Amino acid sequence: MTKHSLRDFRENFMKSLFLIGGIGTLLILLLIFAFLFAESFNFFKTYDFWDFLTGTEWKPGASPEMFGLLPLLAGTAAVTVGAIIPAVPVGILSAVYISELAGPKTADILKFAVELSAGIPSVVLGFFGMIHLVPRIQSVFDLTTGQTALTGSIILAIMALPTIISVSEDAISSVPAALKQGSFALGSNHWQTIYKVILPAAVSGISAAVILGIGRAVGETMAVMMVTGNMAIIPGSDIFLSSVRTVTATIALEMGEVAKGTEHYYALFTIGAVLFVITIGINKIAEAVKRKHKQVT
Amino acid sequence: MKTLKIKNKKIVKTFAIQLTALLSVLLLVFSGIGCLGQNAGDSSVVLSGSTSVLPLAQTLSETYMNAHNETLLSVKGGGSGTGIAELIDGSNDIAMSSREIKDSETADANAKGIEPVEYEIAKDGIAVIVHPSNPVSRLTLDQLQKIYSGEIKNWKDVGGEDAEIAAIARDSASGTQEFFNEAVMNGTEFRADLITQAATGAVTQEVTQNSKAIGFVGAAYQSNSIKTLGIETNETTVMPTEENILSGVYPLSRGLYLYTDKNPKQEALDFIRFILSADGQKIVSETGYAPVN
Numbered sequence: 001m002t003k004h005s006l007r008d009f010r011e012n013f014m015k016s017l018f019l020i021g022g023i024g025t026l027l028i029l030l031l032i033f034a035f036l037f038a039e040s041f042n043f044f045k046t047y048d049f050w051d052f053l054t055g056t057e058w059k060p061g062a063s064p065e066m067f068g069l070l071p072l073l074a075g076t077a078a079v080t081v082g083a084i085i086p087a088v089p090v091g092i093l094s095a096v097y098i099s100e101l102a103g104p105k106t107a108d109i110l111k112f113a114v115e116l117s118a119g120i121p122s123v124v125l126g127f128f129g130m131i132h133l134v135p136r137i138q139s140v141f142d143l144t145t146g147q148t149a150l151t152g153s154i155i156l157a158i159m160a161l162p163t164i165i166s167v168s169e170d171a172i173s174s175v176p177a178a179l180k181q182g183s184f185a186l187g188s189n190h191w192q193t194i195y196k197v198i199l200p201a202a203v204s205g206i207s208a209a210v211i212l213g214i215g216r217a218v219g220e221t222m223a224v225m226m227v228t229g230n231m232a233i234i235p236g237s238d239i240f241l242s243s244v245r246t247v248t249a250t251i252a253l254e255m256g257e258v259a260k261g262t263e264h265y266y267a268l269f270t271i272g273a274v275l276f277v278i279t280i281g282i283n284k285i286a287e288a289v290k291r292k293h294k295q296v297t
Numbered sequence: 298m299k300t301l302k303i304k305n306k307k308i309v310k311t312f313a314i315q316l317t318a319l320l321s322v323l324l325l326v327f328s329g330i331g332c333l334g335q336n337a338g339d340s341s342v343v344l345s346g347s348t349s350v351l352p353l354a355q356t357l358s359e360t361y362m363n364a365h366n367e368t369l370l371s372v373k374g375g376g377s378g379t380g381i382a383e384l385i386d387g388s389n390d391i392a393m394s395s396r397e398i399k400d401s402e403t404a405d406a407n408a409k410g411i412e413p414v415e416y417e418i419a420k421d422g423i424a425v426i427v428h429p430s431n432p433v434s435r436l437t438l439d440q441l442q443k444i445y446s447g448e449i450k451n452w453k454d455v456g457g458e459d460a461e462i463a464a465i466a467r468d469s470a471s472g473t474q475e476f477f478n479e480a481v482m483n484g485t486e487f488r489a490d491l492i493t494q495a496a497t498g499a500v501t502q503e504v505t506q507n508s509k510a511i512g513f514v515g516a517a518y519q520s521n522s523i524k525t526l527g528i529e530t531n532e533t534t535v536m537p538t539e540e541n542i543l544s545g546v547y548p549l550s551r552g553l554y555l556y557t558d559k560n561p562k563q564e565a566l567d568f569i570r571f572i573l574s575a576d577g578q579k580i581v582s583e584t585g586y587a588p589v590n
Binding site (some may be wrong): 028037057059060061130131134135138144145146147226229230231232233243245252253255256258260270 | 342343344376378379382405460461462463468469470478486487489490491492493494495499502503506507
């Protein structure tokens with residue numbers, strides 16, 4: 001083998017390695033997609049599509065069995081919105097502080113803390129919530145139980161924060177220094193520069209951060225299941241102070257006992273498919289935002 | 298141009314060869330991993346299912362493994378339904394269950410060539426638990442049913458303080474839940490605002506910290522941080538003591554079961570024999586359950 005062909009060999013070997021990786025990911029995704037939707041299709045053979053989509057009761061034990069999506073969707077929406085409301089401002093402010101205001105040492109410490117908190121397993125947070133948060137929420141608001149949407153939201157906010165902070169921080173740091181210097185040269189102070197120049201220039205990355213945070217909240221299962229009480233009912237006006245059940249928690253709670261091939265089994269796959277669609281939707285929105293506001297670099 | 302074409306052809310050929318080589322290597326590696334898993338599986342016994350049986354199975358397996366180094370027992374929860382489903386799928390060796398196997402499950406198992414064999418290893422009572430500060434100390438089965446169906450919503454209706462009841466139950470994979478449903482609910486539906494927990498430990502945790510809560514757990518989960526209610530039948534109040542559970546006086550008594558295939562692993566069979574032996578049954582009694590032998 002000449003030197004030349006040896007190089008070709010290496011080149012092609014690596015190429016095929018990467019190709020297999022790429023195709024593998026795609027294949028797995030396609031398989032999941034096909035599997036989920038095939039099982040959902042089986043569900044709609046016996047259960048009316050509109051009854052599922054607009055049903056207000058999820059009662060797999062009742063006769064006839066009721067599989068209404070709305071209470072679960074309401075639960076997921078409540079904990080997600082409740083998590084995002086505090087997590088977004090806190091996250092963006094922290095990111096601005098780390099990349100613009102803090103000294104290099106403080107920034108390093110903060111960055112380290114953020115990375116570390118991203119690595120806390122969700123079950124640990126859930127356990128913390130169950131022991132410390134649930135009783136406090138109950139006594140503060142004088143409730144029947146402290147296992148509420150709010151409790152889930154707080155845990156989710158803690159979980160979404162590291163994602164929001166680190167992605168926003170990346171976006172803010174990659175705003176070119178020339179823009180900032182130009183703004184200073186025109187006489188703006190630091191606050192004006194952050195508010196009028198840096199944040200608008202980084203809006204694409206910051207939006208991506210927020211959307212990733214939402215995605216994290218929608219998909220989280222364990223921590224939420226441990227603290228929200230899992231009542232499959234549509235909450236009333238006190239939505240954040242009532243117990244709710246999320247889509248993911250329903251799958252986790254019920255998949256254990258469900259017999260293969262029953263309507264209930266297919267129903268769980270169908271809500272899995274609903275989650276899949278929500279995730280795709282969130283990603284599409286993130287892409288659209290990115291296209292609309294190009295990151296200034 | 299011509300030489301380039303030839304070279305391209307050669308590249309394509311070597312590429313194809315490399316791809317095949319790579320795939321076969323991957324195949325070898327994965328089949329190797331598969332073999333490893335199988336070898337490990339041969340000397341180990343997997344138990345899964347009811348979280349009511351879990352504490353007992355854990356204590357039993359620890360004692361058993363101390364005496365039998367060669368056997369590796371792995372015990373995990375999941376709920377009775379999960380355990381039996383895994384037995385049917387062949388992903389465990391012994392299913393733990395706090396209810397008897399259903400006809401539909403036996404049929405599923407038979408369809409897959411598995412014939413479940415039942416071993417009753419202990420008797421257990423379901424303890425109805427409340428917060429220690431709750432003044433209520435006993436309920437009738439009828440009151441219990443009304444609380445869980447949502448007919449009774451306030452503690453004052455059963456002799457307690459004026460406070461809303463937080464009714465806690467398990468998820469539907471739980472054998473305790475299923476037993477409670479049969480023994481107490483009499484076909485009525487559970488209330489819609491039922492707090493559902495994924496494990497018995499989560500039920501006791503919430504009852505420990507919530508003065509308005511009521512829950513039900515296996516008798517072995519009773520502790521000082523929660524208060525067990527007596528069940529009132531015919532003017533007398535019975536507590537879930539070992540004696541009352543064994544004699545059947547306590548109305549919420551049930552058997553705890555292990556299920557295996559008709560031809561289980563020798564190690565699994567040896568373990569079950571140990572559980573049913575005098576030594577094993579002594580542990581059953583020490584762990585808070587009632588022995589069967």
